[in-house]
Structures are given as C-alpha cells and as structure tokens.
Amino acid sequence: MHSLFATKDDLYITLAKVCVLLFVVLTVNAYLTWFERKVVAHIQSRWGPHRVGPHGLLQPLADGLKFFFKEDPTPAGVDKFVYHLAPLLALALALTSIALIPFGPDPIRWHGHDIYLGIAPLNLNVGILALFAITALGVYGVALAGWSSNSKYPLLGGLRSSAQMISYELTLTMSVVGVLLMAGSFNLRDIIDAQARHPERGILGWNVWPQILGFFCFFTAAVAETNRVPFDLPEAESELVAGFHTEYASFKFAMFFIAEYTSMITVSCLCTIMFFGGWLSPFPASWTFTHYLPSVILIPSGLWVIMDGFHYETLFGRIVLPGIGTAITALGLALIVLPHQYNEFIQAPFWFLSKVLLFLFVYVWMRGTLPRFRYDQLMAFGWKLLLPASIVNVILTSFVILAKMQWGHP
Amino acid sequence: MTTVETVTGTEKTMVLNMGPQHPSTHGVLRIVLELDGETVVKAVPDLGYLHTGIEKSCEDKTYSQVITLTDRMDYLNPLGNNLAYCLAVEKLLGLEVPRRAQYIRVMMVELQRISSHLVWLGTHAIDLGAMSVFLYCFREREEILKIFEMFSGQRMMTSYIRIGGMALDPPPGWRQAVQKVLDMMPSRVDEYEELLTQNPIWIRRTKDIGYISPEDAIALSMTGPTLRAAGVPYDNRKVFPYSSYEEFKFDVPTRTESDCYARYLVRVAEIRESLKIVKQAMEKITDEGPINAEAPGIIPPQREKMKTEMEALIYHFKIFTEGFSPPPGEAFVAVESPRGELGCFVASDGSPKPLRVHFRAPSFINLQALPKLVQGQLIADVIACIGTIDIVLGEVDR
Numbered sequence: 001m002h003s004l005f006a007t008k009d010d011l012y013i014t015l016a017k018v019c020v021l022l023f024v025v026l027t028v029n030a031y032l033t034w035f036e037r038k039v040v041a042h043i044q045s046r047w048g049p050h051r052v053g054p055h056g057l058l059q060p061l062a063d064g065l066k067f068f069f070k071e072d073p074t075p076a077g078v079d080k081f082v083y084h085l086a087p088l089l090a091l092a093l094a095l096t097s098i099a100l101i102p103f104g105p106d107p108i109r110w111h112g113h114d115i116y117l118g119i120a121p122l123n124l125n126v127g128i129l130a131l132f133a134i135t136a137l138g139v140y141g142v143a144l145a146g147w148s149s150n151s152k153y154p155l156l157g158g159l160r161s162s163a164q165m166i167s168y169e170l171t172l173t174m175s176v177v178g179v180l181l182m183a184g185s186f187n188l189r190d191i192i193d194a195q196a197r198h199p200e201r202g203i204l205g206w207n208v209w210p211q212i213l214g215f216f217c218f219f220t221a222a223v224a225e226t227n228r229v230p231f232d233l234p235e236a237e238s239e240l241v242a243g244f245h246t247e248y249a250s251f252k253f254a255m256f257f258i259a260e261y262t263s264m265i266t267v268s269c270l271c272t273i274m275f276f277g278g279w280l281s282p283f284p285a286s287w288t289f290t291h292y293l294p295s296v297i298l299i300p301s302g303l304w305v306i307m308d309g310f311h312y313e314t315l316f317g318r319i320v321l322p323g324i325g326t327a328i329t330a331l332g333l334a335l336i337v338l339p340h341q342y343n344e345f346i347q348a349p350f351w352f353l354s355k356v357l358l359f360l361f362v363y364v365w366m367r368g369t370l371p372r373f374r375y376d377q378l379m380a381f382g383w384k385l386l387l388p389a390s391i392v393n394v395i396l397t398s399f400v401i402l403a404k405m406q407w408g409h410p
Numbered sequence: 411m412t413t414v415e416t417v418t419g420t421e422k423t424m425v426l427n428m429g430p431q432h433p434s435t436h437g438v439l440r441i442v443l444e445l446d447g448e449t450v451v452k453a454v455p456d457l458g459y460l461h462t463g464i465e466k467s468c469e470d471k472t473y474s475q476v477i478t479l480t481d482r483m484d485y486l487n488p489l490g491n492n493l494a495y496c497l498a499v500e501k502l503l504g505l506e507v508p509r510r511a512q513y514i515r516v517m518m519v520e521l522q523r524i525s526s527h528l529v530w531l532g533t534h535a536i537d538l539g540a541m542s543v544f545l546y547c548f549r550e551r552e553e554i555l556k557i558f559e560m561f562s563g564q565r566m567m568t569s570y571i572r573i574g575g576m577a578l579d580p581p582p583g584w585r586q587a588v589q590k591v592l593d594m595m596p597s598r599v600d601e602y603e604e605l606l607t608q609n610p611i612w613i614r615r616t617k618d619i620g621y622i623s624p625e626d627a628i629a630l631s632m633t634g635p636t637l638r639a640a641g642v643p644y645d646n647r648k649v650f651p652y653s654s655y656e657e658f659k660f661d662v663p664t665r666t667e668s669d670c671y672a673r674y675l676v677r678v679a680e681i682r683e684s685l686k687i688v689k690q691a692m693e694k695i696t697d698e699g700p701i702n703a704e705a706p707g708i709i710p711p712q713r714e715k716m717k718t719e720m721e722a723l724i725y726h727f728k729i730f731t732e733g734f735s736p737p738p739g740e741a742f743v744a745v746e747s748p749r750g751e752l753g754c755f756v757a758s759d760g761s762p763k764p765l766r767v768h769f770r771a772p773s774f775i776n777l778q779a780l781p782k783l784v785q786g787q788l789i790a791d792v793i794a795c796i797g798t799i800d801i802v803l804g805e806v807d808r
Binding site: 040043044045046152153156229230232240241367368369370371372373374375376377 | 427433535540542791
C-alpha cells in the first residue's frame with residue numbers, strides 16, 4: 001500500500017504540497033470575492049470594485065488588510081473558549097476537506113518522486129466518505145458560534161443553520177450513492193476513471209447524464225450546505241442581521257468568510273468530480289486537436305488584456321495590465337512551442353479548473369437572481385422533495401445496474 | 411394598552427428586539443417580538459425614534475415657509491406632501507389654481523408615485539433576498555429624479571408645488587425628458603415582473619403571508635394599496651377628486667387576497683396606471699399659460715413687474731417679510747399618496763402663521779395593523795409584512 005510518509009522525502013513533499021495548496025486556496029478565495037462582486041455588479045448594471053488597482057484587482061488585498069487592522073472586540077458574557085474555537089473550527093474543517101480533492105491524474109516527476117496533484121494518498125479508498133465526514137463537522141463551527149455569542153440573532157442563525165446543514169447533509173450523501181454504485185468505488189480517482197471507460201464518448205460518458213436527478217439533488221443540497229443564496233438563511237441579512245457571525249469582527253469574521261468560500265470551492269470540485277468527469281476533456285479522446293484549446297483560449301484573452309491595459313485610465317493599470325496579459329499570452333504560446341508532454345500535462349488541470357469555475361459562476365449567478373427561501377419552506381423542500389427524489393434516484397440506479405448484470409448488457 | 415414594556419416573555423418564549431438599528435425595518439422602527447421558536451406570539455411596534463417635531467415647527471413659520479418642511483416628512487413623496495398642504499391652504503384662502511398648473515401638479519405627483527413605488531419594490535425585494543431588483547428599481551428612479559431636478563432644481567426636496575400654483579414654469583425640453591421615462595418604464599416594469607411575479611420562491615415568500623380581512627383593514631382605517639389589496643377600491647383620486655383628477659382616465663387596481671403578494675401586484679399595477687396618467691397629463695399641459703393663480707399678496711410677483719410697478723414691489727416685500735394672512739378658519743384636504751390617504755389639516759387664526767398644521771399620515775395609521783399582520787407568522791414574514799405596509803419613518807414620526 002502506498003503510504004503517505006514512507007520516507008522522509010515523502011513527508012517533506014507532503015508538507016510542501018500543503019503549503020502550496022493553502023496558498024493557492026487562500027488566494028483563490030480572495031479572488032473569488034472579487035469575482036463574485038464583479039459578476040454580481042455586472043448583473044445589476046454596476047461597475048463593482050474598480051478603485052483599488054486596475055479593475056479592482058487589488059481589492060481583495062485591501063479587504064484582507066482591513067480585516068487584520070480592525071478592532072476585534074469580544075462581547076460581554078460570551079463563552080470565551082467556544083467563542084474563539086468556533087471560527088477556528090469552521091476554517092480548519094473547510095481547509096481540511098479540500099485536501100482530499102485530487103486535481104489531476106498525472107504525477108510530476110521530480111528527483112525520482114512522483115508528485116501527484118492533491119494531498120490525499122492515491123488509493124484513499126474512503127475518499128468521498130472522508131470528505132463528507134469532514135464537511136458534516138462544519139456545522140459545529142456555525143452552531144457553536146451562534147450558541148456562544150450570547151446574543152439572540154446569532155442564536156437564531158446558529159439554530160437555523162444546524163437544522164439546515166444536518167437535513168441537507170442527508171440529501172447530499174444520498175444523491176451521490178447513484179454515482180458510487182456506477183463507479184463501484186468510494187475513491188474519487190476511481191469515480192473519475194469510471195467516467196472515462198469509453199474514451200470515445202467524451203462528454204456523453206459523464207455521470208451527469210445517467211444521474212441527472214442525482215446531480216440536481218446534489219447541487220441544490222450543496223448550495224444549502226454552504227449557506228448560499230437562495231438558502232442563505234443562517235446569515236439572512238434582512239432578517240437576522242448577520243446570523244451566526246453577527247458578534248464576530250475582524251479576523252474571526254474573516255475566518256468564517258474564508259471557510260464559507262472554501263466550502264464553495266470544495267463543493268464545486270465535488271460536483272465536477274462526481275458528475276462532470278473531473279479532469280476529463282468533454283471531447284472524444286481521438287480529437288487530439290482539442291488539446292490546443294488551452295492555448296487557443298489563453299492567447300486571445302491575454303492579447304485582450306494587453307489591449308485593454310493600454311487604454312486603462314490609470315498609469316498603474318497601463319503598466320500592470322499589459323504585464324498580466326503578456327504573461328497569459330506567453331503561457332499560451334509556451335504550451336504550443338514547448339515539448340508535447342507539457343501541453344498534455346496541462347489538459348487535466350485546465351479542464352478541472354474550468355469546470356470548477358463554471359460552478360462558482362453558477363453560485364454567483366444565483367446570488368444575483370434569486371430571492372431567499374423561508375426557514376420552514378427550506379426544511380419542507382429538503383425533507384419532502386429533495387430527499388425522496390434522491391432515494392428514488394438510488395433505487396432506479398441500482399435497478400438499472402442489476403438489470404444490466406442480469407441480462408448482460410455491456 | 412400594549413406598550414413595549416408589556417412584552418416580557420415566558421419560560422417558553424424569547425423576546426427579540428428588532429430595531430431601531432436593523433437592516434430591514436426601513437428606517438428606525440423598533441419592534442419588540444415575543445417568539446416561540448421562530449413563530450411570533452406578539453409584536454409591539456415602538457415609534458418615535460425619528461421624531462422631528464415637524465408639525466409643531468409649522469406653527470412658527472409663515473404659510474409659504476411650511477412647504478419646505480412638508481418635503482422632509484415623507485421623503486419618498488415630497489411633491490405629494492407639498493400638494494396636500496398647498497391644497498389645504500388654497501381651500502382656506504379660496505384660491506382657484508389655473509388648469510395648467512393643476513395638470514402639472516398631477517403629472518409631477520404621479521411621477522413621484524412611480525418613484526416611490528420603485529423604492530418600495532426595491533427595498534421589499536432586497537428584504538426577501540432578491541438583491542438585483544433593488545438596483546434595477548433605483549436605476550429607474552434615478553431617471554425620474556432627474557426630471558424633478560430639471561423642473562425644480564432639486565432631486566428630492568423639490569418644494570416645487572407652491573400655494574396658488576407652481577414655483578417655476580416647466581423647463582425647455584421637459585416633454586422629451588418625460589417622454590423618455592414613459593417609453594422606458596413599461597419594459598422595465600416587465601423586467602421586474604419577470605424576475606418576481608412568477609418566481610416560485612417569491613410566491614412562496616409572499617402568498618398567504620400577512621393576511622388582513624377587509625373588515626379589519628377598514629376598522630384600522632388603513633388606506634392605500636394595502637387596503638386596495640384587500641378588495642376595497644378606495645382611492646381618493648376617484649372618490650374625492652382633487653387637482654382635476656376627475657378629468658383623467660385610469661383604473662384603480664384591486665385584489666382580494668389581501669396578502670403580501672396581492673399588495674405587490676397592486677403596487678406594480680399602480681405603476682402602470684400612473685404612467686397612463688402622466689401620459690394624459692402631458693397631452694393636457696399646454697406650452698403657454700399661467701402657472702399661478704391671480705392673487706396679488708399671496709403669489710410673489712414676477713421680477714419684471716417689480717421693476718415697473720410700485721404695487722408689485724410692495725407685495726413682494728410684504729410676502730417675504732410678513733407673509734400673508736388667510737381668514738380665520740379650518741381646512742382639511744386629503745390626497746392619495748403612494749402609501750394611502752394623506753390628509754392635511756390647517757387652522758388659521760387670521761395671523762400670517764398657521765395656528766395648527768396636522769397631517770393624517772398614512773404610514774403611521776397603516777403601521778398599527780402590523781401586530782395583526784404578523785401574529786403567528788415567522789420572523790422572515792415580519793420582514794415581508796413591514797415591507798408591504800410600505801412605511802416611511804419620516805412620516806410615521808413627523
């Protein structure tokens with residue numbers, strides 16, 4: 001069995017991977033707020049952040065700094081230990097769950113070591129179970145925050161979210177059972193590989209088609225699980241002020257914030273893996289010319305950023321934006337010019353990230369469009385509609401699989 | 411009497427203090443809620459956080475100076491407040507306002523109604539989590555405020571309607587500006603409806619929420635869209651027409667469900683009706699004609715006349731130093747504000763300052779239905795109910 005720390009080098013490599021992933025996730029988190037604000041702004045015919053840095057690109061940095069320098073008062077009468085523990089717990093669990101996600105199939109060879117993209121060991125045969133176990137613990141952060149704040153709005157927010165997260169947890173788990181049955185494994189890599197059984201089918205081989213019902217149940221439950229619009233009741237601003245984190249300020253608030261966005265990323269990754277073929281390309285394997293798609297997208301968008309940069313209002317923007325554009329274009333060109341294996345290597349992460357980005361966009365899109373459910377309606381929706389639907393999905397899937405085994409269809 | 415102090419809670423219930431600082435109490439309204447879980451057992455509104463003493467201040471101003479105070483009462487409907495006050499004083503003086511000025515008044519007040527309903531729709535939508543509708547509504551409201559600025563030089567506190575007529579003639583190019591809004595609005599209202607009217611979440615959040623029977627609504631003397639959504643077609647513009655409303659063709663939208671959804675539909679329909687009225691008013695307003703009544707000593711004389719006529723100069727001096735004195739007596743006039751029946755009572759003792767000015771504020775009176783509306787509902791519904799009563803705290807507390 002492949003062990004995480006077979007040698008000392010493996011330990012160092014894992015530690016390095018943790019640091020890199022942490023850095024990447026936190027940066028992506030920061031820019032996810034920028035992305036969200038920008039997209040929602042354009043949905044609402046506004047500009048969004050555009051003062052700090054070109055196109056507001058330094059806004060996340062400014063926000064982060066602000067979080068650090070804000071006063072961090074502890075309200076009177078709080079349960080101090082739990083009050084401080086809650087944000088830590090929320091953040092730690094959210095970050096742990098992302099460690100179990102594999103980001104690409106092929107290792108990077110480096111000094112005789114195969115470095116895989118993702119922290120979890122290759123053959124973690126409880127992958128999805130472990131992931132659900134960790135995300136399920138996430139409710140503690142929210143519930144404890146609501147309880148320990150010694151304030152009524154957080155209390156209501158905490159209660160709401162405990163009920164909501166526990167109910168939707170059930171649907172979340174049930175809705176992926178169909179996928180697990182089809183793949184015959186809990187391992188996230190095996191689930192992706194199972195979707196590549198017929199490389200010629202491309203996008204048609206993905207789980208989303210036979211599991212369309214499961215997918216809808218999963219995605220809805222996932223939105224509820226991450227407390228996002230239209231299920232953002234725990235922090236429903238217009239009702240509960242800020243819900244469970246009303247009494248948190250400064251960096252402790254930032255921790256909740258990062259935790260929420262990290263869970264958004266995790267859930268988008270899961271959706272991609274379970275239903276949208278993970279890192280698989282949507283095109284049939286024989287269409288090798290589609291391997292140049294990353295370059296085809298990168299080069300024009302890089303050139304566009306350069307063009308846009310030249311016309312930007314501020315001098316800083318006219319320097320920085322063309323720089324970024326040049327980097328993007330250079331990357332695109334490099335993929336064509338450099339030896340073939342580099343381009344092949346980039347395919348998997350490229351598709352994985354594209355799909356994750358698509359899901360994140362859907363999250364933001366919903367926020368810009370939908371009103372909010374009421375608490376009891378949310379519960380009724382979860383228990384009376386989503387859960388039965390996902391159970392029906394499990395029964396149907398098992399029936400079809402059994403029938404195939406019985407009558408020997410391939 | 412139910413006061414805030416009587417809400418103490420029991421072993422099973424919790425007392426939640428909503429407001430005066432709360433994102434969706436539309437200002438500084440405070441409601442003390444007694445909750446069983448999230449269900450409201452008892453709700454008691456607590457008012458007075460925005461008390462400015464406007465009515466009392468009126469007694470220390472001349473009749474013309476009061477107009478600027480009325481602007482600041484219901485800050486989403488300044489022109490309507492101006493109108494109610496001016497009509498009351500005109501009644502006291504027995505002034506006949508020229509037709510042209512009356513049409514301009516109607517047009518401006520209806521534009522104001524649209525802008526007020528837009529603010530209502532936007533804030534109500536954001537209360538229920540539909541964030542984008544809020545910004546769409548404010549985008550259109552901005553266009554209407556630009557028209558106000560064009561007419562009077564002010565976006566909100568216009569003081570455009572004056573005793574005996576208008577402050578200024580309509581500016582050049584006003585027809586194009588108003589026509590632009592008329593052309594734009596119907597499709598924009600469709601856009602809001604597209605996002606909300608058939609939206610299953612929106613329907614779930616508003617349908618059968620905050621029901622009040624027509625009998626109760628009348629007993630609580632509710633007026634405006636809230637009453638019309640209960641099926642009572644009471645509209646001052648139809649029942650007691652003022653300012654030439656009898657010449658305009660428009661419908662009074664009513665619903666019978668009397669829930670938050672019905673109130674939403676009534677207000678959206680009212681936006682469309684107001685557009686009709688604005689269109690008719692635009693056709694009726696002639697390019698030439700007087701905008702002020704023939705009443706020397708009450709209407710400030712024109713600049714040119716002051717330079718040639720001694721009389722005009724004396725009147726000007728008298729009006730701006732002392733004011734004018736209506737005969738002793740009382741007058742009450744009610745207009746239809748976006749929120750309901752806005753009444754203005756003015757009493758004169760023959761001096762240049764009013765003896766008493768009182769406003770029958772629709773927000774204040776409709777608000778007393780709130781405890782009834784939210785009884786037995788959830789916290790989230792309290793927000794929806796406050797929203798659909800459409801209160802403006804500046805008017806509630808005056």
